[in-house]
Amino acid sequence: MEKGGLGFRDLKQFNLALLAKQLWRLIHFPSSLLARILKSRYYRNANPLEVEKSNNPSYGWTSIMSAKNLLKTGHRRSIGSGDTTFLWKDSSIPANPPRPPIDCGVYRDPLLLVSHLLDPVSKEWRDSIEWKRF
Template identity: 55%
Template sequence: MGLYLGLPESFGGAKTQFFSFVRDRLQTHINGWSAKFLSKGGKEVMIKSVAAALPTYVMSCLRLPKSITAKLTCAVAKFCWSTNGQSGGMHWRAWDKLCSSKSDSGLGFRDVNDFNKALLAKQLWRLVDCPDSLFAKVFKGRYYRNASPLEQVKSYSPSYGWRSMISARSLVMKGLIKRVGTGDSLSVWTDP
């Protein structure tokens, strides 16, 4: 099995086995860092700059299973609290509290599931915002010929990439508004 842009070429089987390369790559990086020589601030910088950036490309293309995101979170939390680089250390605060913003007395770490959904919502918004791009034309020809990517359209045998993007549809719809303008394209009953 070869790699193309950091993703394996063959995409089949169990998703947790398929995405295990992301977890392995993160674990390799974390094991290479010497936690005993870093302060808590240094660990925070390493987590925010390197550990959060490693799975970003994969997460912007595909939805990671919850078991994989839980393992990624566990590996980062173990590194954050460890004292000698090997043991997990004492977890003095829950991880979801550390993921809250600094103004809310957290450390501002990213929640992996929320970040994954936000990146997929960004890709879906690209389909709406740039309909003349090659990216949008390919997906329009395959999945939503006479509709919008935000509409519920049944498609025959959708790819995992498309299913991943439409899983973020609710997030896009939550923040979507329509400007009235002349009112020609406005549907009073359905448009937000």
């Protein structure tokens, strides 16, 4: 800092962090103008973290997607009521990196929500689950 400057040590890492912040904003503010425009073009029926390929992506979208792995390393899902959290798919376990649960080889329903494991009245975990019902 003696010779001036902003004090950034690695501009590439700084740029990647800013791109990850933009991606985070797309996820947490889906009604923003930018999120609605990008959603209509690149991830209509998905989450921006789930996008694998895009047809003829813009330079901006390609740049934002370059930060996806950085965001995934620190991003985990907050369960809340469990109505929108898939048990076997969403990374909600606070490991490093966050991960979904690991099954024990028994049949697992890929569409099972965390809310199915909670009793809606008592808000307690259910002792047993009628798996056929889900």
